[in-house]
Amino acid sequence: MNESEMYTTDVLVIGCGIAGASAALEAANRGLRVVVITKNANPAESNTYYAQGGIVSLGADDRPELLKEDIVETGDGINNPEAVEILSTEGKKMVDDILIDKLKIPFSRSSPDNLDYAQEGGHSRRRILHIKDTTGRTIAEKFISALQANPNVTLLNEHTAVDLLTVPHHSKNPRFFYNEAQCIGAYVLDNRTRRVKAIFAADTVLATGGCGAVFLYSSNPNWAIGDGYAMAYKAGARIVNM
Structure with missing residues (x-):
């Protein structure tokens, strides 16, 4: 990975439904630089989009x-x-x-x-x-328009979070393994180029929409597969009420 594939920002938001979009907009309105990533070509498409x-x-x-x-x-x-x-x-x-x-x-x-x-x-x-x-669709589209109009927001569509960047897990210094774990961003796959980028952030927000698609019946789209849960668990988060 070369330097052109490494990015820094104040806040990284993974997911662009009402939770992620509202968090991103609030941070941007407070003057923070925000990167928002979403798997889809249309950034409005999310669980929120399909909520009627x-x-x-x-x-x-x-x-x-x-x-x-x-x-x-x-x-x-x-x-x-x-x-x-x-x-x-x-x-x-x-x-x-x-x-x-x-x-x-x-x-x-x-x-x-x-x-x-x-x-x-x-x-x-x-x-x-x-x-x-069409409640969800209207709300999602309004949020995306607001994010696109905000100069503090970079919206990356067709990008999928692969893994959370954490210290000490991704550190080469063995002494860091004695420190409390910290999230410093994420590895992100560009779905179009198939290349992985490292996005470093002071704060990372997981808003990936749950795991509705793993059930036989769900109003969630088929990409709501619980990948946010998996990344969080791997990074040391406690998962409850599944």
Whole structure:
């Protein structure tokens, strides 16, 4: 590998669905240099792109405590309490600030002045915002447009993460094996040239979309194969609730 195949950035985001794209956009808006990689030729294509139903907010007769109860009940009580708390108390604000105010997502309305809230499985209230049946696709395309317009973002489509760069695993200095493991980027395959690049980053975000494609029935695309889980596990992460 020569120097032309080595890159440095502040933040490397692996995956370009709503999780990866929102993390990348937030970092870029704070002045950080961000590289986003995605396997597909169309960077909007992700699990998010194929999600039809909608996104959770809070309806007119709703409150965070009710949403929290629904999440815990539907999750059979094995939910991460901290994640549930953040989603139930901060989710609506994030939807309003990022999706509605900044990205101008055209959510469906029941009247010119009122958003249309749907009720889906597991929810005791009408709290799901949607854009007809193309919610995920619309959100994904809006995020990609915002990333492409941001000068701090480099978007690499048709690139696949192969392995996380970690110290001490990828170090030639044996003394580093006594230090706590750190992720410093990733090896990335350019799907077109079939050459591997090393992207070094101060922070690396894994947002690879899970492993829905390994199951017989899933609404996820066939490239959601859990490769992010595998890379994280190899790097020393603990995998739970599989």
